[in-house]
Amino acid sequence: MMNKKGEKLISVYWFAILVIVAAGIVLMVNAYYGNSYDVREVESRVLADKIANCIYFGGKVNPLLLTPQGVFREDFRDLFMERCSLNFSVEGEFTRIPYYTSVEFLSFESLRSQFSIFAGNNNFKSDCNIKVEGNEKLAKCSEKEFYMKTDSGKIYLVKILSIVEKTNENTN
């Protein structure tokens, strides 16, 4: 009689343990997969790649960037977004633009700025200089550079800075 009671108790105990372990696994999976992936670094790199390809592709400078005499065209700066097929617009009326990009053309020898283009929200520029632990809430920056040669034989160092904020979408 006593043994039967004990066996019943043990079965209930095992059932309780099973439920606890199952609930624990569900919590673990939810805790891990519930958190969103942070893709801002990759997004900023993709943006920099796209701009680089727009400016210099296959060893040829974008013909709309320079005049036949090798002078930078002002209208390329004005129509930069259209020329490079970029669209920074976001949904919502009072939502701030979560992107910023700047392109600087420096002379090869003196490294002096010759021409610059920028677009987007420049409020995030300061985030790039902050080097602290746990900076997930700050915008992610990507600074890239490459050398390009124009048809007239001039060489420029092109520095591209791309910033993606989108903190709410990428962090918890």
Place this chain on the structure above:
Amino acid sequence: MKTQIKKKNQRGQVGETLTWIVATIIILIVLIFFIFGASLLGGTKKVGVFREALTSGETLEGNDIFLKKSLFTYVTLTSETEKTLLDKRFERLDEEGKFDISYTDTRKEILLNYNKR
């Protein structure tokens, strides 16, 4: 005699109950530890930081279009002075770890492809 057996049974039952209580506590501690670990790991999820073993030449990590563009400019240069200056700048950038892929290997590959033309 009967009372002695009863007492022994009770002692055994108390011992077994204690074992299970301790076991339950251990199970709960291990579970809480893993839940905490999973939530900590979940917070560090990033796309773009991959282990070397997981990346291949076809992934985003295995490509650096900026280095390739610069090297393409380098091979098309005619002036030796400009080439030497660019070489030095590449080496400095390589030392600073600015390239996503091997500078020497990519340079060899681009030079080889350019000379084939």
